[in-house]
Amino acid sequence: MKRLPPLAIVVALLAVLLIRQRRRPIMHPPPLTFLFENPLAGAFVGTELLVRRLDLASGMRVLDAGCGPGRLTFPLADAVGTGGEVVALDGQPAMLAKLTGRLERHGVANVRPLRATLGGSELAEGGFDRIVLPMVLGEVRDRRAAVRELYAALRPGGVLSVTEVFGDPDYRRPATVRREVEKEGFRLVGRFGGFPAYTLNFERPGVATKSR
Numbered sequence: 480m481k482r483l484p485p486l487a488i489v490v491a492l493l494a495v496l497l498i499r500q501r502r503r504p505i506m507h508p509p510p511l512t513f514l515f516e517n518p519l520a521g522a523f524v525g526t527e528l529l530v531r532r533l534d535l536a537s538g539m540r541v542l543d544a545g546c547g548p549g550r551l552t553f554p555l556a557d558a559v560g561t562g563g564e565v566v567a568l569d570g571q572p573a574m575l576a577k578l579t580g581r582l583e584r585h586g587v588a589n590v591r592p593l594r595a596t597l598g599g600s601e602l603a604e605g606g607f608d609r610i611v612l613p614m615v616l617g618e619v620r621d622r623r624a625a626v627r628e629l630y631a632a633l634r635p636g637g638v639l640s641v642t643e644v645f646g647d648p649d650y651r652r653p654a655t656v657r658r659e660v661e662k663e664g665f666r667l668v669g670r671f672g673g674f675p676a677y678t679l680n681f682e683r684p685g686v687a688t689k690s691r
């Protein structure tokens with residue numbers, strides 16, 4: 480029997496892993512955070528850019544959902560100031576351990592780490608002005624439940640901001656994100672970027688009460 484060349488074996492293995500990940504996603508492994516904390520990711524989904532897309536004001540409460548080691552958490556905390564708060568949620572304790580170490584080293588006081596799994600009915604908090612979800616949605620196993628939870632966690636008039644990057648094994652197309660998010664009651668209010676990275680902002684309809 481003819482032997483397969485090593486490259487074909489590697490490609491086949493990657494394809495199997497990709498299919499498996501798309502069907503039953505696992506969360507991003509904590510030792511591989513360099514895959515999204517690098518200058519290339521910074522060029523397309525840099526933190527300054529993502530923060531600008533959120534129209535933040537000082538005093539706001541923000542949920543950084545799937546915060547990882549805090550790439551975006553720190554600029555968010557800066558933007559809302561000491562009168563505001565960022566709740567940094569992640570399902571993996573190892574991600575939160577990295578974040579907590581960084582918070583301590585930088586003496587940041589307006590960030591509260593929270594271990595919870597999106598879609599697992601563990602998010603009991605509400606009243607957020609903004610929820611950010613960059614490169615997270617595709618890793619969530621029960622997306623429908625997660626979007627419902629996030630809807631409940633926003634104040635009426637609050638904004639859910641979803642960012643996706645092509646090339647991420649968990650990438651979701653804009654039309655798919657819109658379908659999944661709008662089905663749960665959100666309304667599209669902003670689009671930014673395109674290929675290879677885009678952000679869609681969705682509002683929880685209702686009376687927009689002015690944040691502090």
Ligand SMILES: C[S@@+](CC[C@H](N)C(=O)[O-])C[C@H]1O[C@@H](n2cnc3c(N)ncnc32)[C@H](O)[C@@H]1O
Binds near residue numbers: 619
């Ligand atoms: C690719 S990283 C992105 C981190 C961060 N949002 C950023 O832009 O740098 C995805 C993060 O989402 C978290 N995550 C994925 N699914 C999750 C879930 N169902 N509940 C909570 N966290 C989740 C992972 O643990 C990981 O830290």
